Amino acid sequence: MIDFTGVSSITIPEGNVAKIKNAAGEVLWQKPITDPRQEYQRVESLYTAGGSSGGWFLTDFIPNNTSGMELTFSVPSFSDVATMGTRTSASNTRCYIFYPRATTVGYVGWNTAQSWSITTKANTKYITRLNWLASKKAVLLNADGSTVGTKSVSNTLTQQVTPVSVCRYNNATNTPSGGRAMTVYGFRFTQGSEIVREYLPCYRKSDGVIGVYETYTDTFVESQVANGFTKGADIDWEDVTE
Numbered sequence: 069m070i071d072f073t074g075v076s077s078i079t080i081p082e083g084n085v086a087k088i089k090n091a092a093g094e095v096l097w098q099k100p101i102t103d104p105r106q107e108y109q110r111v112e113s114l115y116t117a118g119g120s121s122g123g124w125f126l127t128d129f130i131p132n133n134t135s136g137m138e139l140t141f142s143v144p145s146f147s148d149v150a151t152m153g154t155r156t157s158a159s160n161t162r163c164y165i166f167y168p169r170a171t172t173v174g175y176v177g178w179n180t181a182q183s184w185s186i187t188t189k190a191n192t193k194y195i196t197r198l199n200w201l202a203s204k205k206a207v208l209l210n211a212d213g214s215t216v217g218t219k220s221v222s223n224t225l226t227q228q229v230t231p232v233s234v235c236r237y238n239n240a241t242n243t244p245s246g247g248r249a250m251t252v253y254g255f256r257f258t259q260g261s262e263i264v265r266e267y268l269p270c271y272r273k274s275d276g277v278i279g280v281y282e283t284y285t286d287t288f289v290e291s292q293v294a295n296g297f298t299k300g301a302d303i304d305w306e307d308v309t310e
Contacts (some may be wrong), residue, residue: 082091102286106269106307108112112300116291118249119148123296124235125280125289129265130154130256133225133230135256137165138198139234140211142193142251145171149248151196151257153177153237161226161274164237165207166196167248176206178221186217193253201227201261214248232257233292234267251300254280271299 078163089098104110109266116123131137133152139152154278155162155177166184174184176198186208188194199221200207210218230238234255236247255265267280272288278297279290291297 073186073261074186075289083288098301101114104270104281104283104286104288106216108281108288109271110268110281110303110305112269112303113251113253114297114299115251116247118235119135120247121293121296122235122247122249123278123291123293124233124247124266125252126238126292127234127257127267127282127289128263128285129229129230129232130230131163131225131257132227134199134202134260135225136198136202136255137163137255138195138197138200138231139165139255140195140253142191142195144190144249144251146188147192147248148302150177150237151248151250152232152234153180154228155237158185161228162237163198163225163228163232165198166208174208176219176221177227179223180219182219184219185215186215187310195250201258247296268305269299 078157087095091096109272137152141151148169150164150167153162155165161179162177164175164181166174168174168188172185172187174186175181176184176187195209197207206219206221209214234252235250252269254268257264266283267289269281269283271278276292278299279288281288290310
């Protein structure tokens with residue numbers, strides 16, 4: 069029996085308790101984690117050429133004002149297509165993590181698309197974060213973790229009704245037919261001060277299907293468009309949990 073006296077946090081992704089900690093931060097109970105190495109091979113990255121036949125991922129994460137998103141990516145060219153996000157309708161609220169529209173301007177959306185004057189380069193690996201661990205700001209980092217730029221996000225995010233998509237945003241009423249050409253190295257989500265989802269590029273060993281493996285729910289997610297991605301080089305799994 070678990071002694072719940074002094075419990076400080078309970079993380080509940082998708083209705084299943086994943087971890088229970090006491091006030092001292094000690095783990096009292098943790099959901100057993102399936103070893104993905106048996107069924108999947110991790111890869112460095114996934115690439116999609118974008119457009120109507122390009123690959124994209126639909127997650128199960130629906131953000132609100134205490135949510136955070138992180139994406140590690142690069143783009144071969146600049147266009148007016150979101151890298152990752154969601155919006156309530158074609159003309160209503162939205163949550164874009166970041167999309168580079170030109171070499172010296174990008175956009176980040178938090179109810180309304182906000183222009184972000186920030187210099188980026190094509191075919192360059194970046195890490196972008198929005199409201200990371202409830203900091204109420206957007207951050208763009210280089211691959212080594214150094215900061216490219218930050219942008220304050222002070223208003224309250226409207227509760228979204230559709231889950232976050234990667235390589236384009238997801239509409240409740242009209243999902244765009246075109247995706248963004250980009251390389252994905254991984255992405256994750258937070259709720260408050262807890263990381264609740266982490267997606268790693270991989271492919272299924274049994275049939276070679278390319279997708280991402282979510283480490284907190286032990287779920288393999290395929291592209292919404294079959295054969296929409298090409299994979300990078302195989303790499304070791306290393307540690308895939310906290």
